[in-house]
Amino acid sequence: MSNNETEFSLLVREHKSTIFTVCYMFSKDEDEVNDLFQETLVNLWKGFDSFRGQCKVDTWIYRVALNTCISVERKKKRHGKTIPLSIEADLYHDTDTDTRQIQQLHQRIQKLGMVDRAIVLMWIEEMTYEEIGAVIGISAQNVGVKLHRIKDELKKQ
Amino acid sequence: MKDELTEMRNQIAILKTKLENQDIINDKMMHQVVCAKSDSMKKKIVISILCALFVIIVGPFSFHYSLGTSWYFVIGTDIAMLYCMMREYRFKRRISDHTLMNATLLEVAKTIQEFKQDYKTYTFLNMVLLLPAWFGWLIWENYQNNVSKEAIGLTIAMSVGLAIGASIGLYMYFKIQNEASQIIKQIEEQ
Numbered sequence: 001m002s003n004n005e006t007e008f009s010l011l012v013r014e015h016k017s018t019i020f021t022v023c024y025m026f027s028k029d030e031d032e033v034n035d036l037f038q039e040t041l042v043n044l045w046k047g048f049d050s051f052r053g054q055c056k057v058d059t060w061i062y063r064v065a066l067n068t069c070i071s072v073e074r075k076k077k078r079h080g081k082t083i084p085l086s087i088e089a090d091l092y093h094d095t096d097t098d099t100r101q102i103q104q105l106h107q108r109i110q111k112l113g114m115v116d117r118a119i120v121l122m123w124i125e126e127m128t129y130e131e132i133g134a135v136i137g138i139s140a141q142n143v144g145v146k147l148h149r150i151k152d153e154l155k156k157q
Numbered sequence: 158m159k160d161e162l163t164e165m166r167n168q169i170a171i172l173k174t175k176l177e178n179q180d181i182i183n184d185k186m187m188h189q190v191v192c193a194k195s196d197s198m199k200k201k202i203v204i205s206i207l208c209a210l211f212v213i214i215v216g217p218f219s220f221h222y223s224l225g226t227s228w229y230f231v232i233g234t235d236i237a238m239l240y241c242m243m244r245e246y247r248f249k250r251r252i253s254d255h256t257l258m259n260a261t262l263l264e265v266a267k268t269i270q271e272f273k274q275d276y277k278t279y280t281f282l283n284m285v286l287l288l289p290a291w292f293g294w295l296i297w298e299n300y301q302n303n304v305s306k307e308a309i310g311l312t313i314a315m316s317v318g319l320a321i322g323a324s325i326g327l328y329m330y331f332k333i334q335n336e337a338s339q340i341i342k343q344i345e346e347q
Contacts, residue, residue, distance in 0.1 A: 009187050017176040021169065041182075041190040043258045050259065064258045067265060083189060086180040091172075098171050105168035108161075115262060123162065124169045137261030147162070154161040 008048050012041060015061050018125065019044075020085075022062065025109045025121055026069035030092055034085055040068040055134065058127065063135045066118045111157060116150050123147060212238055220295070224311065225302035230294060237291060244279055248272065266341050273337040280330045284323070292319055 012019065023036035043064050051060050091102055109117055115136060122132045129140035136143070216238070217231035251272055260268065292315070299311050 005187075005191050008191075009182075012187075013182055016181045017173050020176055020181055021172060024172075037181075038186065038190065041186070042193045045190050045193070047258050063261065066262060067258050067260070070262070070265070083183070083186045085186075086183045087176075091175075098175060101168045102172045102175070105165055105172070108165065118262065120162070120165065124166045135261060137263030151161055154165075 004048070008045055011048075011057065012044060015057070018058065018061055019065055020087075022065040022069060022121060024091065025106060025117060028110075030090070034083075036069055037085060038083065040065045043068050056131065058125070059131050059135060062118075062122055062125075062127070066135065070114055108154060108157060112150065112153065116146065116153070119143060119146055120150055212242075224295075224299055226295065226298040230298050233294070234291065237287060241283070248276060248279075269337045269341055273334060273341075276330070276333060276337075280326075283326075288319075288323065 019040055020033070020037060023033050023040060027033040027036055044061065047060075047064060054060075055063075091099060091106075109120060112120060118136060119132055122135060123143075127135075129143040132143045133140045138146075213235050217234040220226045220234065221228065221231050251268065295315060296312055299315070
């Protein structure tokens with residue numbers, strides 16, 4: 001592996017939970033999570049050379065992951081055969097308390113629109129309004145307004 | 158703001174804890190990811206070059222030797238094809254994965270919207286100006302070089318070819334427009 005590839009590998013392993021969480025919240029089943037996750041990794045790798053600290057790593061990863069999840073909905077394209085993720089937990093079928101909590105979260109997020117889903121996920125990750133706005137392309141003030149509206153929508157669920 | 162969103166924050170924390178000790182990414186996957194970039198780029202470039210060479214060299218020559226069209230027609234066809242290929246390549250680059258992945262969601266929507274409009278204009282110009290002009294020229298050359306009955310037969314054959322080509326072109330156009338609309342719809346506020 002070259003230095004670049006090693007650096008990239010370390011970066012994605014460090015942020016694997018973030019990437020997986022985004023893909024999980026935009027997917028309907030296990031196969032889709034696999035596809036989205038690997039598509040995201042490919043897109044992160046494609047953009048890795050040109051990303052040199054223009055923004056925080058978290059912001060960059062979120063931007064690529066979200067754009068991937070939205071684009072893949074459209075294309076349903078595969079980059080070769082999907083390799084199963086090395087994950088023991090079955091977040092779609094397990095029935096323990098923790099998994100049910102996660103599934104409840106998944107169901108609530110799925111009912112939101114794409115942009116609202118993205119905003120909520122980033123807010124949950126404790127990104128600032130400015131950072132969220134930078135990913136979506138709206139002002140920090142607008143993020144606050146949208147979060148307020150999302151809360152009202154969640155209450156109705 | 159606190160209750161629902163705070164509860165979701167707690168639920169994400171549970172998810173993150175669950176994922177913490179999982180490997181998720183294995184070496185085989187990393188290898189495939191790293192190879193995917195260079196393989197797909199190379200493949201696209203090679204296929205594009207081969208298709209371009211085939212169309213530009215073989216296509217027009219077959220017109221000249223089988224239908225007796227002039228070299229002006231061959232050169233004109235080459236230029237038209239080059240123009241179309243360059244425009245297609247530029248469109249592809251504009252909405253390439255690399256371009257989209259580094260943009261904000263709203264920039265993606267704006268890029269797709271602009272692409273949609275430009276592609277619509279490009280297709281309209283092709284269908285209304287370029288294609289009729291080229292086909293008219295081909296028919297004229299055909300009648301200049303072939304006796305009547307042959308010319309009629311060839312015209313019918315070429316018209317069928319044109320109809321098939323135009324249908325495929327229109328199908329691709331509507332597919333692209335539809336895909337672009339899907340992205341915009343997903344990103345737009347609800």
